Amino acid sequence: MSFIAKSPWILHYDGSSCNGCDIETLACLTPVYDIERFGVINTGNPKHADILIVTGSVNHQNRDVLLNIYNQMPDPKAVIAVGICAITGGIFAECYNVLGGVDKVLPVDIYVPGCAARPEAIIDGIVKAIGILEMKHQNMRIKSKWRLRWPWKSELKFSY
Amino acid sequence: MGKQTIIPFGPQHPVLPEPLHLDLVLEDERIVDAIPSIGYVHRGLELLVSKKEYAEYVYVAERICGICSFMHGLGYCQAVEEIMEIQVPERALFLRTIWAELSRIHSHLMWFGLAADAFGLENLFMLSWRLRESVLDIIEETSGGRVIFGACKIGGVRRDISPETLRDMCQKLEKLKGHMDRLTGVFLNDRSVGYRLKGIGVLTREDAQRLGAVGPLLRASGVDMDMRRLGYAAYERLSFEPVTENDGDCYARCAVRARELYQSIDLIAQAVSMMPDGEVDTKVLGAPKGECFMRLEQPRGEVLYYVRADGTRYIERFRVRTPTFTNIPSMIHCLKGCDFSDVPNVILTIDPCISCIER
Amino acid sequence: MKIILGVILYIVAAPLVGGILAGIDRVLSAKLQSRVGPPLLQPFYDVLKLFEKRTMIVNRFQNAYAWCHVIFMAMTGAFFFEGGDILLAVFALTLAGIFLILGAYSSNSPYSYLGAERELVLMLAYEPMVILTMVGMYMVAQSFSFMEIAASQRPIILYLPGVFLGFLYILPMKLRKSPFDISSSHHAHQELVRGLTSDFSGSMLALIEIAHWYETTLLLGLVYLFFSFNPVVGVCAAFGTYFLGILVDNSYARLKWELAFTSAWGIALVLGGGNLAILYFIAGG
């Protein structure tokens, strides 16, 4: 078991959601649901995050923002699409400005259905994403033959 | 004149979960200009009227915004009912009022949490959201949903609330009042919170009126304007006074919302005590023809719906002017001249709802 | 030989103590917020996970600065706990802080830039009080050596109550806690995202976190010095101070840098300076 399973840090991006799934995602952090039990922190900073939670569909303007955020997240990382809008576009799929679900832009690992997705479902999605993160970490380890990424092995990957 | 820095604020930013983008021009830590740019949430749902039938469009209207979802549905339904001249049963009107006020409580409690988070008091954020959960429990118990509950439909409401549940609801809300005292007490009396809120982002009465502010933002500047006075739903028969404060700063906006929480609980108690018996919906036949403006008071302020129908099953034009949209000029005005560390406070005390702005 | 062993022991043990303290902090904060909270060892999981992650850097200087930050932080503690000169330790601590600021400056992100600026202001705010603390300890113990201060049987706290209170006041600035988590906070819910550490990721962030644990241990060590006449009281006071910090963290809003600066200088002047002046006159008279 790798440590990534013990401390998945999330980053929440609101695509073009109606706020319903957003507030449910935030509600996961609060006392009744308290997702910090699993070591989850809402980082707010892509460079620190392991799991990207996207609510709402993708449109032409936030497409680049989403890609940018995803590219700034260091590997291993997972993407969760929360809510029906993030999965297919939902009720707004027919709108002219909506491209569709998040998977049009990013590889999505976990789909959490619902309108709005309930906090229990979101927590379940995050726990499932932990499994995927661990798998991705194993793949990285096979490639690099290192269990830990040693600090001096860092790469110049991102610049402004 | 110091060196100017431009800080991109959003669209992804931990303080504001929603994608508003602001370019803040800073001189050291002082904001000299703020340029908002929107469109990250723009879906164009006003055009969906040509694809969804008028009765089906209620679902879209509810998803304009997930926080005041019920009120958006209510506004749309009222506009269509107005055009079609439908008499909504009394009981349905009272139930609508109750759900609308529950939405207001849940929205304000959520706002208190986000505001606490903005000035770095994590503990208060957790407390407010914990109280909010008890309101959500009531909403779930009565309607089946937590944030988007689809209780409103053209001609009435979708389900009835039994008298026992109504009684329980009143008791729970009465109990909630005690917890709210603690919450609002911290907001209004704590010294460090007061330091972050008092005198910050002042909007004078004249500026508020000139810039078209609405809702708690306007009432905090001393203007008595509350669309509930129009008497839609059952408000005509309930007695209440709009809450106003005179300072126009972030603290006053907090105080307005704090007092509105109690007002809402009081309104619900009044509505429950006056609740008539009878049906909760009427049959709707035909299609709307005509046009209508409908205004409601949302947690964030006055919202206006314009519906124009031509007698087919599809509405011709639907427009919604949401409170946050008209509060943008006030927000820009307040941001200018304040500190960078005040930006989250000022933005949040406007209570922005970006998906409302852009629809 | 004994010193070398001691240094090695310190370098291994200090982050463990700091990490456990951070874990206690998170559990206690969660309890104060009526949540269950993470496991006690969560900070260690976090840091080990960060080592597992790929590290993205903006430029190579960043790595060097992060390394210097943690090395100097560890060295400071080593000076301090192995009986070195506390004045030297305090200057090395400042240097370690400067390296983090340089690291934040070296990335072009406006958030880390502003975070670095605020950290500099904070440094200006707390540094006078730290120096006054050192001077006060010298006046009481007639030595800058940690060993001699710790060994002195005089209850330093009785001579320096004002200095101690002033030191308590600046402690949240060094520990990055509310009300002074201005430049970088534990919870990234502020206008600067994570401020100073916004642009560090993966193992570099882990190093900064470890450096923070060293710093926590070191600062609690300074608190211990005030009560060193009785080791049990000293350890209790150090932990008590930390818990007080958690309590304050959970009950205050984040203040602004102007207030942090003026209040820290005011307190340094009144409490610290006043205390030293009284001490001087009593000693002189």
Next chain:
Amino acid sequence: MAMEKRIEIFILTVDELVSRTRSLHDEGYRLVQICCSKVDESGKAVLELDYTFDKHYNLYNIRISIEEGAEIPSISEIFGSAFVYENEIHDLYGVSIQGISIDYRGNFYKTAMPHPFTQD
């Protein structure tokens, strides 16, 4: 206070818009919204702009009809908050409005297609 029943709409020409708006402003009215809708008038597409004002909970509507692509004057000098609506109408309907106090020049909404609300 009763609900607003049938709405009163005053139909004006483009030239009268600014002067009427100014007199409403002086009478203490507040700008509630500006709304644009596309209507077919005997086979020809016409844009109708509704300017809604409010005083003491009473709505006052001004409606002007223009052709697509026409130019109209801005009222943002009179009502400071008008600039958001005018930018919106410019971006979504392609109406060019002269002299908006804060003019985004088509960058307020960045949509997939220009002037989506005029497309069929």
